[in-house]
Amino acid sequence: MRKNHTKEHEIDLKSWFFKFRAKWYLFAIFSVLALAAAYVYIKSSERIYKFSATLLLGDQHTGSKKAQELLNLLEVQNKGIKVEDEIGLITSTEMIRKAMLHLDFNVSYYKVTDHWLNNITDLVVEEQYETAPYVIRLDTTSPQLVDVPMQIRMLPDNKYELTVKGKDVARYNFRNHTILEVLPDVEFTKVLPVGKPYKDKYMSFTLLPAKHADISPARKHYFVVNSLDSQVGHQQANLSVSPIEREARVLSLVSQGSIPEKEILFLNTLMNTYVANDLQEKNYNGRKTLEFIDAELAQLSDSLRISKQALSSFRSANRIANIDVQSNINYEKLSQLEIEKARITTDKIYYQNILEQIQNGNGVAQSVSPTVAGIQNPNLNNLFLELSELNKQKAGYEVNATQKNQLLQVLEGKIESTKQAIVANLKNLIRSADISLKDVERRMDQIETNLAKIPENERHLMDLQSQADFIDKRYDFLLEKRAEAAISLATNTTDKKIVDHAAMVSAAPINVKPKMIYMLALLFGMAIPAGLIVLMSNVDNTIQGKNDLSAITSIPFLGVVAHGSKSDKLAVKNNPRSAISESFRSIRINLQYLLSESSFKVIGVTSSISGEGKTFCSVNLSTELALSGKRVVLIESDMRKPTFSKYFDTHNASGLSSYLMQGLPLEEVIQQTEVENLDIIPCGPIPENAIRLLELPKMRELLENLKSRYDYIVVDTPPIGFVSEYFILMKHMDTNLYVVKHKYTDKDMLGQINELYAAKKIKNIYMIINDLDYSNTYEYGYKKKASYYYV
16 A cells, blocks of 8 residues: 555656656746846845954943942942843944944945946946045035935046936935935036036035046946935944853944945944943043032132131130130030031932932932932932933833833833832931931030030130031041042043954855855746746646546546647548547547447447537547448537538538438438448538427437447537537437546536436446647656657
8 A cells, every 4th residue: 555655656756747847948948037137136236245343341330430349338239231231332323323423434436337237227336435536525514415326427628527316315414414305306417627616505515536546447437425314224234233152241243335444444433432432421420420529619618718717817806725625525516416417417408409300300310329429328329320220221222122112111110110219218318317407406405505604705716616627527528539539530441342353254245155146046947937837737627637537537537539730630531540540549449348248339429518529539439430340320419519511521401400300311311421431410400499309209219220220320419518418318328428628628527427427327438538648748658659650
């Protein structure tokens, strides 16, 4: 069983190979077209090369080193940087925009080469960088037409022709990089002098001859003024950044482009811009700290000068030099309490300012951190650091994500929760400061009560002295903090480092590989016709051969009729050594062998529809029987569409309809043919109702009469798919031949005859495949090798 299955599978593969070989010209045509298309693609495609660079990310937080030391003292968890956020910053539009502002890529130069493909259209175009025959100096203070080709044709007398043609052309302002207007249609040609500025309402530039020009022949040259947005979009689309390994802090920057010099310059500039931007952000906190301390020092400097001047004046006026020891102790305590009160008041003011900024919607992005302000509160410091980290993550996500992005929404929720926690912490700290102030004021009142006993001058002197000491200590404290902040700012460095500068990965382009492209083109050239053949074979519902016929019907198969020319109607007689004659000879022998044990006289020939060769088979089978020495009569019972006149020199003045309807003698309706032993009964005049005539008893009488005169009676019946005459004549037949035409008869047309056969309403029926071309079918392909037997 398995062997049979394997054999059938192998035959199926051979069958497909036969179908492919029969359509070899399709493979040849499509292969040539595919290879031609590959050639055009290779020649017209811009060569794209790959470039790479590597960048190291440090392990520090954004901020000064002093801030990191303070965080370490407070034991705040070191979260480090996130590689994904840094990748988002590098590939962001703003970062690439900053890099492009440092580069002079405003003008791109192109040439249409002198290749024969450009006779069709401008297919082979090359970009030139520092090799163009001219240089365009833009006047960036004036508007320019951007992103439209401007053709240059050099003329004698140091002149050139400028041609601009385009639709929806933008008029661009290079000073603020904005589009002023969009012109729906621009087209003009001007002749201008070389080396002299040209300016109009659309553009302003100067064309200068290049020192190092490419002298290779070209059909034409043109240049394009690029807007900043188009430059950023182009570079951003060709840039990819990823870590060299999982969880690695070394990033690989990969870019693609056609001009190596431009891509290398872009990658190096982008990395330098990113490193400089990182250092700039880290220095920002240091500058904010210095500004805060300087403002405090300026205020305290005036207060310190005034307090010392007041103390000196009071001592001079009242001649006071020493104060009692007890008074010194009391005043020292009072001074300490005043310092504590001032510190609590300062902290409270700071808390209130931060709380007011948050409640007014200003956020805390520009606020001085608690540590820098001298406030040692670990919880509040941790919340500030957490909020800073969340804002940095949000900045990274906002590069490519939309407001509806779930990750961005979750991050915004965390930021809001952290803000609420800061608000709650600040309110608690304010309440705690109020309680502490009340306690300090109570203790100060107690000391002041004791000091009331001291003489007024001495007490006033102590007040001035304590005020001056407090201001002096605070001033010294801020001076120390300012020195620390200045040192931190001066020694601040970035933790980002360029490891490898940009370089070309390979000298071979990544998009044009001729061998692979030609191979793929050849595969496509072979696959397309193969697919078409398979598709047409699958959608073709006609009879393809014996296997197709066996798959849809259980009616026995009798034989095939070879393909022949339409002009050769009587092939059996006119060309007895032809393949058609041999086909009918085989059908006759098979029919006689199958019915050798029964006495059959009447043979009915029918088909599904008109055009399948039913009459052709009837005529040639009758001729073959007659040539074998048998007396044969051929009856044309298809009285709706008679065709015997195409095969025999006959007339329809009298025939079957005359015999059945008018009662003519049998001798008058039988006509002899040029074939020995073969007579025919044509249909005669076409009746109005053929079915009624065939139902008459005279039809049975006719057949019984003919049986006594002839060895075989062949009845050419109407097709069963159109009319019902065959079902009337079927009862008179000893055997039936059902004709289907190769690649013509639809498989669905056999449904009716299959039902009759399955219900056993018709017996002794056999299938014949007509018009089968041996050279175009796998099943009978072997017969074409016997063509030398046929004439």
